Amino acid sequence: MPLDRDTLWYKDAVIYQVHVRTFHDSNGDGIGDFRGLQSKLDYLQQLGITAIWLMPFFPSPLRDDGYDIADYHSVHSSYGSLEDFENFLGAAHDRGIRVIIELVANHTSDQHPWFQESRSSTDNPRRDWYVWSDTDTLYKETRIIFLDTEKSNWAWDPVSKAFYWHRFFSHQPDLNYDNPAVREQMWQVMNFWLQMGVDGFRLDAVPYLVEREGTNCENLPETHQVLKDLRRRLDENFPGRMLLAEANQWPADLRPYFGNEDEFHMAFHFPLMPRMFMGLKLEDRKPITEILQQTPEIPPSCQWSLFLRNHDELTLEMVTDMERDYMYDSYAASKTMRLNLGIRRRLAPLLSNDRRRIELMNGMLMSLPGTPIIYYGDEIGMGDNINLGDRNGVRTPMQWNGETNAGFSTAPSERLYAPLIQDPVYGFPAVNVLRQKTAEHSLFNWMQRIIAVRKSSAIFGRGSIEFLYPANHRILAYVRKLGNDAILIVNNLSSTAQAVELDLKRYKGNILIEMFGKNMFPRVGDLPYLLTMGPYQFFWFRLRRV
Amino acid sequence: MSEESFLTDDFLRQLMNVGEVDIVVGLPTHNNAKTVGPIIQTIQSGILRGFPRERTAIINADGGSRDGTTDLVRGGSIGDVGAKSKVNALRTLHSISTDYSNSSDDSNGAAFRTILAAADLLRAKACVMMSPESANIEPEWVSKLLRPVLDDGYDLVTPTYRRHKFEGLLVTNLLYPMTRALYGVKIREVFSSEFGFSSGFGSKFLEQNVWDDRTYTGGAELRFTLAAITGKYRVYQTFLGDKMHVERRGAELVPALRQTVGALFSSLGPDFPAWSVADFASAPTNGSDHQVLLDPLRVNRKRLRAMFSTGILELESVFQSILSPETVAELRRIADMGENNFRLPAELWVKTVYEFAISYQKSAINRDHIIQALAPIFRGRVYTFLTENRDSSADEVEKNIEALCLEFERMKPYLLQMWKSIE
């Protein structure tokens, strides 16, 4: 199954996010590797996903899970060789699966040779590859992101006796994008991987590339210029490849990252995700519709990227204080579940392992406008381990079967990069791929089905959205449209059965065809269309004129 | 259930859309377009401040307004439609409205009943009634009236106000002392247009009350307070602040008497087992149980006195059917007194009220006529109160009211004795 030639492939994609370390260990060292990942491509193909987003796999001291890169042109020895990666890439492409990799452009590890050179002396040619200062008083208006660990965005370097700028951990100095050499070097990095065949980059922490005094150093025009340059060179040399922006910002602030179809192809819609959880808890669609109302139109070739959970905490930066308190009380009663401004938990535990809620949330993920991203393990409802520090609790090994080490590795258990989930509810004996594949009503089989249904229509990825506002605020209903085709989606956010009257006058005469069972529902007439919905139930209806 | 028949289909559909809630705010209106907008906003900010996470609905029962009151109420919903509201609200806050004026019963009680039924259907944990006329409603009132219900399990929360010493004289000269003397519970505002209550009590009241009889639906608010006392529900008083009406409405004495004294008198019959043996208790109170403003107030006292005297003179035949001959004679004697020494003393006032209550119970003449006949005598009492307290300080006024309460208590055996003779 070769890759399709459509340059807008990312609009129809279903992306699977995985860290190579966590998926499968082929050599028994307790750490997942590319050969292991390659061996599980059939599984991913079965699931139905069309793209893999790989988290950083580059050589790194691994103090921030690989986001502290020490060499951009190689593979971390634990995960295999560059050749292993190439093989994996080829195997994925053979299965019609595209591969998106990380480009951590904002900063490097302090172990990176560039930084070592830069700090070595003030007159080193690489000195101004990083942001140095004699004082720590510059850029005072810039917020600190990792509130729990960092006190300042400046760190003192005892070697060169100066402060260096870092937006994240102090071991991750920010590159200086005012320096043309840095910009050129970053394009060379991209070029390296694009030549090899990767289909896209997820650019980490893009709002922070450039610093200017008197600003909050986020979303600056200079930063956009850097990004536009990279996009131009990408389009010139590798058409059909994709850039995905990670920028945890309000939708209106995100809009510039799409530019005039000359910056990013895709960007994460961060504020939507916590509001989906909030809407579910409140049993009220208001948070969801409100954030989508505030979401600006984006150019036709651009796309939002949606997710329920990822490798980071469920971020609550883009909510009000009142909403954050509510989210904490609802989803992270225990303080240990909280990290920075967020909740470090996986999907299933967040939703109390309630299958109906998990299905509803996935149903919304797959039907709201954007490209869905599934975090590895969430397709089988894996749990987390809040006793592991930082965000490691949601980065435990994939659970393949109920045998030793969950089938992840043949290494002795104590040598695994992280302990397996052991608890009775989410532990690998209870939750694993093998078991779910054989059980007809498993979450895995259900995920497989919903992905298939989503892929059956281009409307989901490319259609417009129009909200219906039924008076019953527990019902989130919208119509997705593309050309003459339309799909009606109705979600019951409530834990109880609900009746809802939908105003479908515009679609009068259409019959409704439920997309999972392909059964007909009554024709739309003049009266409001009455639906009764079970707890957390959702319907996808194709509107058909006959 | 009877409420199914008196709630319209449209209203039921609105209720269905609101769904289960934690709090219901009841708002009875009738041509209140001038004030209802700001009041809805105040209620909403009270809810958003005090109960941001609770599911809440504002339910408006309207008596057939023609000035667009209901549109204002409906337009006040906080939701996602049109995204016009920039209010920082966690949830949808429905504001719905129904018109009860087409139903067979269009009294004030019907509004209260509609709201009770809605709260019952929505399974609200607590409910608060708000007046559409309060000129100075504060967002905190919502919390003050609801917190004791939600947090401490009280069933009825009545307000106390800071008001002028000469405002609310029907309350201080009759309703408060008489209910206190008879029912034995000290509730300052037995009849108020703002109060909070628990769903348990509300539903019970809805279910037990006789709603079909018009004489019963009038003054439902006072009956509600009495039901809380006789049903041994937990009552709490909370201080709200100034009580101000949008406009002073002195001329409406008779309707006020009907709503309050009528309701009180008509409750005495069914409540006899409770009040005949009541012990004295005092409802727990948060904040001051009364506060008094003393600034001068212009009152046409001459007119009051004139209306009293004319009333006594002209209504003598009516009084003869209501009062004992001695009381009639005594009233006549007072009516003939000169302006300087005119005074309707507490004892005679209490006796008169009790005899009225008895005649009401006996239906000596048409009950509404009995209530109307009380108006001139009440004016005489008001005149006396104004005269006696013209220069009084807050404490002295309170002392006088306390004395009147004791008079009502002292005379209770007289009422009981008469009551037993008619049974």
Add this chain to the structure above:
Amino acid sequence: MRALIIGELSTAFHEMVRGFAHFLPSLIVMLIIAVAGWLIAIIVKVILRSILRLIKFDKLSQNAGTSQLLAKAALPPATEVLSRFVFWVTWLGFVLLGIYLLGIFGLQDQIARVFVFLPRLFVAMFIMFFGLLAASFFARAALLAAVNANVPSPGVLSTAVRVIIIIFTTSMVFEELGLAEQTMVVAFGIAFGALMLGLAIAFGIGGRDLARHFLEKRFVHGKREDNNDELSPL
């Protein structure tokens, strides 16, 4: 001659005896009817009295003002009066029925007329009673409304209402009894006109505040203090 006289006498005597013999059964029947009627009348009276007591008729009549009237005439309470009246009417009815059966010429016609008249008499009494009741009620309502609205001379107004309703009632009673019909049509016209006037006045009182409010709003602002002087009772 003598024999003739005796013959005539004996014939007359025979006639008389025969006539009497012919009359006697009727008389006995009449007496039986009278006695039975008396018994029935007593039973009716007892039943009626208990019914009236049950529905508290005395209070009703007190409201209508009839009790006061009776008291002034030193008569027993209304219940007693009504039940005695019914007793006598019932018994008299039976007696008249008996007399009717005697077949006395001329008397029969009169008795039949009495029987025809009887129901109308009852209806007329009924109308009178409720008319008085209504008169009393509305007179008091008007009085109270007038006093509370501070209208001058409420007594006159009240009396006017009472008189109008009584005139109206009386006209209906006469109409029912079929007496002086022509006069009554005229009287009714007058009474109806008066009633309308009364209603106009009543509406005037009811709408007084509204009208004043309206006029004040339109023309005057100075007179408003009058209303503001009263205190809010609640």
